[in-house]
Each structure stands twice: as structure tokens, then as C-alpha cells.
Amino acid sequence: MLHWLRHYRRAMLPGDISAGIVVAMMMIPQGMAYALVAGLPPVVGIYASIVPPALYALFGTSSTQSVGPMAIISLMTASSLAPLAAAGSPLYTTLAAQLALLSGLVLLACGLLRIGFIANFFSRPVMSGFTIGSSIVIALGQLPALLGARLPAVHLPSAVLGLASLSLLLLARSRLAPLLRRLGFKPVTADIGAKLAPMVVVLGATALVPVLGLEALGVHTTGRVPAGLPFLHLAASNAHWQALLQPALLIGFMVFLISMSGAQTLALKRAEKLHSNYELIGLGAANVGSALTGGFPVTGSISRSAVNFAAGANSQLASLITAGLLALALVAPTGWLALLPLPTLAATIIVAVLGMLDTTTLRTAWRYDRVDAAALLATAAGVLALGVEAGVVVGVALSMGALIWRASRPHIAVLGRIPGTEHFRNIERYTADTAAGLLILRVDAQLFFGNTEAVNERIEDEIAAHPGTRHLVLVLSAVNAIDTSALFALAELNATLRTRGIGLHLAEVKGPVMDRLKHSELLGALNGKLFLSTAMAWNELSSGEVMQ
Structure with a gap:
């Protein structure tokens, strides 16, 4: 008053x-x-x-x-x-x-x-x-x-x-x-x-x-x-x-x-x-x-x-x-x-x-x-x-x-490069190039105990749909947090992919998420690399064979 x-x-x-x-x-x-x-x-x-x-x-x-x-x-x-x-x-x-x-x-x-x-x-x-x-x-x-x-x-x-x-x-x-x-x-x-x-x-x-x-x-x-x-x-x-x-x-x-x-x-x-x-x-x-x-x-x-x-x-x-x-x-x-x-x-x-x-x-x-x-x-x-x-x-x-239902079923997109650019978009929505042996997935939600199983299932489905994959890049630009359950799930995915000869790479990890990951053992055991951008991952990991 x-x-x-x-x-x-x-x-x-x-x-x-x-x-x-x-x-x-x-x-x-x-x-x-x-x-x-x-x-x-x-x-x-x-x-x-x-x-x-x-x-x-x-x-x-x-x-x-x-x-x-x-x-x-x-x-x-x-x-x-x-x-x-x-x-x-x-x-x-x-x-x-x-x-x-x-x-x-x-x-x-x-x-x-x-x-x-x-x-x-x-x-x-x-x-x-x-x-x-x-x-x-x-x-x-x-x-x-x-x-x-x-x-x-x-x-x-x-x-x-x-x-x-x-x-x-x-x-x-x-x-x-x-x-x-x-x-x-x-x-x-x-x-x-x-x-x-x-x-x-x-x-x-x-x-x-x-x-x-x-x-x-x-x-x-x-x-x-x-x-x-x-x-x-x-x-x-x-x-x-x-x-x-x-x-x-x-x-x-x-x-x-x-x-x-x-x-x-x-x-x-x-x-x-x-x-x-x-x-x-x-x-x-x-x-x-x-x-x-x-x-x-x-x-x-x-x-x-x-x-x-x-x-x-x-x-x-x-x-x-x-x-x-x-x-x-x-x-x-x-x-x-x-x-x-x-x-x-x-x-x-x-x-x-x-x-x-x-x-x-x-x-x-x-x-x-x-x-x-x-x-x-x-x-x-x-x-x-x-x-x-x-x-x-x-x-x-x-x-x-x-x-909870939405969070437990996060949207995951397969990314490709827009020709002539360094932009990467969902291949189901845009005409984009993919590279042989390289699978790029963007997870559009935070990773927590409620969606780890759904994320792992989708990753396995995409690997099965892309035979010959040698490198898997997870683009984490939309991931604001990774809880302990999701951290263990990523570590298990990393170990599984290692035995199958597939490298696990992370790109565009947000600062707060990276601060947390630095206190874990995942980065040291990672079967791949950390990339500042998806374009840098593409440039280093693509074989040069572009698929339309």
C-alpha cells in the first residue's frame, strides 16, 4: 500500500x-x-x-x-x-x-x-x-x-x-x-x-x-x-x-x-x-x-x-x-x-x-x-x-x-549438412547431405533417468538403420542438463560402441553441462572426441563420400 x-x-x-x-x-x-x-x-x-x-x-x-x-x-x-x-x-x-x-x-x-x-x-x-x-x-x-x-x-x-x-x-x-x-x-x-x-x-x-x-x-x-x-x-x-x-x-x-x-x-x-x-x-x-x-x-x-x-x-x-x-x-x-x-x-x-x-x-x-x-x-x-x-x-x-510423458520421449533428429554451408538440419525436414560412416544425432531434451532408455533405444535403431556407421556424433546443443542416471547410460553406450568399433563423439556441449562432465570419468574414457561445433566434427570425421 x-x-x-x-x-x-x-x-x-x-x-x-x-x-x-x-x-x-x-x-x-x-x-x-x-x-x-x-x-x-x-x-x-x-x-x-x-x-x-x-x-x-x-x-x-x-x-x-x-x-x-x-x-x-x-x-x-x-x-x-x-x-x-x-x-x-x-x-x-x-x-x-x-x-x-x-x-x-x-x-x-x-x-x-x-x-x-x-x-x-x-x-x-x-x-x-x-x-x-x-x-x-x-x-x-x-x-x-x-x-x-x-x-x-x-x-x-x-x-x-x-x-x-x-x-x-x-x-x-x-x-x-x-x-x-x-x-x-x-x-x-x-x-x-x-x-x-x-x-x-x-x-x-x-x-x-x-x-x-x-x-x-x-x-x-x-x-x-x-x-x-x-x-x-x-x-x-x-x-x-x-x-x-x-x-x-x-x-x-x-x-x-x-x-x-x-x-x-x-x-x-x-x-x-x-x-x-x-x-x-x-x-x-x-x-x-x-x-x-x-x-x-x-x-x-x-x-x-x-x-x-x-x-x-x-x-x-x-x-x-x-x-x-x-x-x-x-x-x-x-x-x-x-x-x-x-x-x-x-x-x-x-x-x-x-x-x-x-x-x-x-x-x-x-x-x-x-x-x-x-x-x-x-x-x-x-x-x-x-x-x-x-x-x-x-x-x-x-x-x-x-x-513427464513428453520428457521421457525426447525428439531426436538425424542431422545432415545443408549443401554449401556449415549449417546442419534434420534430414526429414531439409534437403541435406550425409556422409558415409558418419551418423549425427541431435537430442532435443535434457537427459535424465526418465528418458535414458528411450534415448538408447532410438540410438540403436538409427545405428541399425545406418549400417557401416563408424562414428556417432551426439549433438548436445539442446541438452541443458545430464543427471547421474543419464551419465551412467552414456558411459555404458560408450563402452558398447567401443566393442563394436564405433567411435562416440560429443559436439556443442553447453558450458554448464561441460562443467558437470568434467567432474566425471566419461570424458577421459570417451571413445571419440569433443567438438566445439557440428561442422568441425563433420570436417574431421566424414570420409569425403557424401550421400544425398
């Missing part, structure tokens, strides 16, 4: 005020709706939207990040707590705050230990698959509230209100911004107006409840919303710390990942630099603050952050203004909040999560890398079939599995 306050200018204030007001208007229906997704009373969503963004403003480095309830984290909260307590019960509310506390402590510890790099272990396709699966689960979970009854039964007044709200919100999402632009509004104003459509629809539906007597017809509303600010306290159940630890780790991981993905996108637009470790501390403090004020786990919302950016937020002051306005909303009379119809809130949730069903990553991965596409689909299926927590585990396992 000291950093952005030191550079604050008066000209930045109007943008921060407008953004703070706009996001606060979004937060009221969103916060209450996401609290319902988490299985908590709606007012808890507002509690979780006051202190967390204020604490993030103290430590976070994104000027446009909007921290608070978010659909996927709410779903993970509900999934984690469902086996431990009944939704909406006092114990359930206590455990939700306890889960936020543990998640916050995990994030704080990661930030203080400077291990923000952990986000790199969750690939974008897997993250996309998790988001798609979670969005579908959330949308399906809101159908009973939307229709007023569990399928196939339908409560007609609730269904009419819910489906009408859903239709209006979908129309506003696709048509309202272009309509406002045609009416003469500036593009930014039109986009913000479209984003505020859920607030307008919620206010309109709330007004209809007393006018049409919808409660008497059986339409469920949020019920009494207690007035007043949340007070600082820490309610905890000593019997559930261990049961909450694993989900807290998963939720903490997802909080950081979701927050960073949105914040980085917006930071690039302003040429801002985010510090991952400070982000961990800011998000950790936000979750601890949520726990101390009766909330539940929170994160940076991608959609609200985008609105905050578009509304003109210049600094974290916009989040402080949002938190202040939400606090005022609870201090003011809250009787009208009790009339919010649940079918309309369900509609706002469904439209919000439908916006996360982005298939761009899937289409790109399907064309570019089917392994990534398969990982995306498997993660989405895992969330749908096994649950949210299992889906996260499946995603991490698939990310690491795909990495």
Missing part, C-alpha cells in the same frame, strides 16, 4: 471512485449468490466482500484486482464442507470460516517462503478443463432454485420468474452493450452498463415480490438479512482441523491460480509488473480477514476485475471504496435484501458461470497438441464425475503426467 500511495495523484481519484461504485453494485447480487453456491446464508457473501479486498489493497500488487467471493471457490467450499456438516448450519458456517483461515495461512506461508512458482505446475489446458467442469456443475446445481423444485417437478411461479430473469440476463449479455453504443454511449460506458444488468434485474425482481405477492405463491426469497457490520472473531471447531487441511491446500492453490490468471491479463494492458510472492501474501491476508469476519474462502474474480479495469480503476483505492460502500449497505436498513427471490439469484449465477465456458483453449489445443486437449477434457470429466476436489487432483496429475 505504501508503494501505490506514494505514487498516487489527484487525477487518479475520479476513476477509482467510479470503479469502486460500479464494482460495489455488482458485488451485492454476486456476493449473495456465491454464498448460496457455497451453502451459506446470502449475507455471508457480503461479509466476505468487505474486509478481504481492503486487506488485499494493503499487500497486493495489482491495481485492478477485485477480491471477494467467486463461483469456483464457492463450489470448492461447498464440496469440501458437505461431508462435515449440513449446509447453512452454525457448524457449517464455522467450518467455512475455518477453511478460509487455513487457506489464507497456506497462501501466506507460500508468499513468505517465496514459492510463487508453484502456479507453473498447473497447465492452461488443465485449468480450462477444470473451469469448464466446475461451471457445468454450478449451473446444474442452480436448476432446483431456478425452477423452484427439483427436477422433473417444477414450481410454476418460481420457474416463470427464474426463466424470465435468465432470459433478460442472457439478452443483456449479448445485446445490451451494442444497443447502448447505438444510442450514443461511449464503448466503455456501454460495456459497464451491460455488466450492471444483473443488479438491475435483481432489483426489478425484488420489487415484484411484494407487488405480485410472490412469497404467498411459494416463491422462495433470501429471508431476513441481519443489519450491521460483521464483527471480528474466530470461531473454530477443534475436531475438524485435520479434515480441512487437504481441501485448504487445494483451495489455496486454486485461489492463487485463478487470481493470477486474471490479474496478469489486466497487468499486461497497463505494462504493470505483478510480484507473485506479494500476491500470495495479499490473497492470504484477504482470506484470513474473511475468516475473522465470518466469511469463507475468496479470490480475485476475473469478471469483476475486468469490470474494475473498464470502469477506470487506477489503484487499489477502488477496492477500498467498494469495501466501504458494501459496509454502508449493511449499516443501512437491509429489509429489502430479504425479498431477493432465489430464482433470480440462481439465474445470475447461471449466466455468470456460462461466461466461463470458453472453448477457445480446447479448440486451440485440439489443433495444436492432442495431449493437452485430452488433459483438458479429462479434467472437465473428472470434475463432473468425481467432484471438484478430485478434479483438481486429476488436473495436477495430468499436468505433471503430460510433462
